[in-house]
Amino acid sequence: MKVLYAAMLYAAIATAQAPGVDTVSVIRVIDGDTIVTFDGVTESKVRLIGVECPETRRDEKAKRNADRLGVSIDKVVEAGKRARKFTETFCPPGSVVSLDYGEETLDQYGRTLAYVKMQNGRVLNEVLIMNGAATTTPQYHHRDTGQYEELQHRAREGGRGFWESIWKGY
Numbered sequence: 001m002k003v004l005y006a007a008m009l010y011a012a013i014a015t016a017q018a019p020g021v022d023t024v025s026v027i028r029v030i031d032g033d034t035i036v037t038f039d040g041v042t043e044s045k046v047r048l049i050g051v052e053c054p055e056t057r058r059d060e061k062a063k064r065n066a067d068r069l070g071v072s073i074d075k076v077v078e079a080g081k082r083a084r085k086f087t088e089t090f091c092p093p094g095s096v097v098s099l100d101y102g103e104e105t106l107d108q109y110g111r112t113l114a115y116v117k118m119q120n121g122r123v124l125n126e127v128l129i130m131n132g133a134a135t136t137t138p139q140y141h142h143r144d145t146g147q148y149e150e151l152q153h154r155a156r157e158g159g160r161g162f163w164e165s166i167w168k169g170y
Contacts, residue, residue, distance in 0.1 A: 026095045031056045032083025032133060035091060047111040048125045049102045050148050052137040054080035079162040086133040090124055091116065102142045113140050126151060132161020
């Protein structure tokens with residue numbers, strides 16, 4: 001039923017878009033920087049360009065992050081769970097978003113790389129960084145590197161999100 005509703009909603013709102021932009025429905029949030037979308041035909045994993053959220057599981061990547069930051073792995077996982085909740089709040093399942101693709105369209109895991117524009121006109125990638133739920137990363141080339149670095153600097157200086165509670169002083 002959800003998929004049928006999403007397909008109907010998609011068909012109702014899909015209008016002429018700028019080149020490289022698609023309108024999709026959010027099916028679920030995997031973690032802070034990865035969502036699953038439905039375009040009326042296909043489900044896709046979408047990795048947000050230019051952002052890196054902490055890991056939500058105690059795995060090797062979370063351990064590397066903890067070691068690099070000088071915090072416990074539990075703090076990294078806690079921050080990751082907060083980032084996922086943040087993304088779920090702004091892009092809950094059933095919401096309609098626009099995907100704006102960058103120069104690279106797929107990552108090494110086959111996920112679609114995109115900026116996620118919410119219905120209120122804000123870009124989720126930017127909102128995550130400015131609220132201290134993500135850091136910027138050059139992992140995937142993107143056009144907004146300088147802007148994202150400035151947003152991160154302001155979040156850090158303002159002690160927002162994990163900059164205040166977990167990585168204070170980093």
